[in-house]
Amino acid sequence: MIEPKAPHLSNIELWRKWKEQKDIEAKKQLIELYLPLVDYVTNRMAIGLPKNVSKDDLASNGAMGLIDAIEKFDYQRGLQFETYASWRIRGAMIDGLRQGDWVPRSVREKAKKIEEAYQQLEQQYLRSVTDAEISSYLNISERDFQTMVQEIAVTTVVSLEDPIREEESETRMSMLIDEKAKNPDQTVQQFFLKETLVKGIERLTEKERIVISLFYYEELSLSEIAEVMSLSPSRISQLHSKAILRLRGALDKQKNQLMQN
Template sequence: MIDQSRSRLSHHDVWRRWKEDGDSDAKKQLIEHYLPLVDYVSSRMAVGLPKNVSKDDLVSNGSMGLIDAIEKFDYQRGLQFETYASWRIRGSIIDGLRQGDWVPRSVRDKAKKMEDAYAVLEQRHLRSATDEEICDYLNISNKDFQQMLQEVAVATICSLEEPIREEESETRLSLLVDEKALNPEFKVHETYLKDSLAQGIEKLTAKERTVVSLFYYEDLSLSEIAEVMSLSPSRISQLHSKAILRLRAALTKQKDQLLQK
């Protein structure tokens, strides 16, 4: 494993030996050095997933993502590898879960119905839809609504963590501006998307905004957020699900508007 005490120059040299000389030992060193990142990301993503999803499977898929990140990363651009690799690891885990059909079609259908309900009602009232309004729209009881939130939690846990572009670390959540991007059409689209997401976040309830901030920006797990907010983990999961459904509805609306232009 790469010694943590090595200078940045030494670490840069390991990348050079791998990228420019094709040194397999250097690649092995990089993999061993960043393996703890796989365990960290896997542990965070395991929160809220069904019990039948094996942590070992998450780590296995995540490791493939790490290797892919090491193979594709351009160390000369001066970017933070940990950030780039985290999204590649998450993406690899998500791909593995999808291939394993980890979310039943019935749950996906429920998530889509709820997302559509938020989109329609919030467009109609120009404000955040209440739980009661969602229940009326879907013609279900509040108890059934709460149950649906619990069921779709696993379908919303990763929805904003997917990269916008294949070889970049930007996600729908971060929407970081790539100063080296030369495509004006993409930049316009990204600006609209960022504005839409910002407007969607403003429409969230105070608790939903807090959950989104702590989970995606402060990097806390759902269980840690539950302790911070003095709420049960299930309640935090529900707040997260509602927030993501609202944001997905906002982004879908923005996408439809762009396609019409």
């Protein structure tokens, strides 16, 4: 993660001037201070996206997300702004992508079918299911399954910001980020969400866990991960996609259980 350019005390003073005195100059300085976050998230988001997606458009939407984050952030809660802002920036970029309708509906439908297959089979077997089992469930060949995974690879880049259900506005990431003080229901939701993610990650294959770890925790690009694992970038993309689809299925299941209780 990118470190702020100014010392911590200077940041606090800027936040105080902006939030308590509505000092526009302080707001401008905060925007300039954290603007490198937009470049950072832009470069991360651009990985795996089609070439017709402009990085300039991503950055433009991201800048709006940064401004939104600065306006809504409560510096007195002791949270790390960089983490909060990164999700706001990413969310703004994803909103822009959605408005551009960059993923064909047919591709989204394929992704949903595979996600549901993972959810159903892993709930049934209580373990990580194989490509052969998924292919059989979908009534397609393993080769066709691999092709489908490759086709939907770009959709998994923004997976956590997709609505949990098409008719709902709540996203998976909204379960992770709380703009207001936590209430008991939110605390319970976060507890079960974390537990679900832990169990979901445990059911990933070894290679899928490595890809997830290197991409989201070590923050390597897919091409860098390919070099580390001595695999092709397309293979890394497939592993990433399958891991995300498994986790999305697990999160959907948890959401259903929370709604029933």
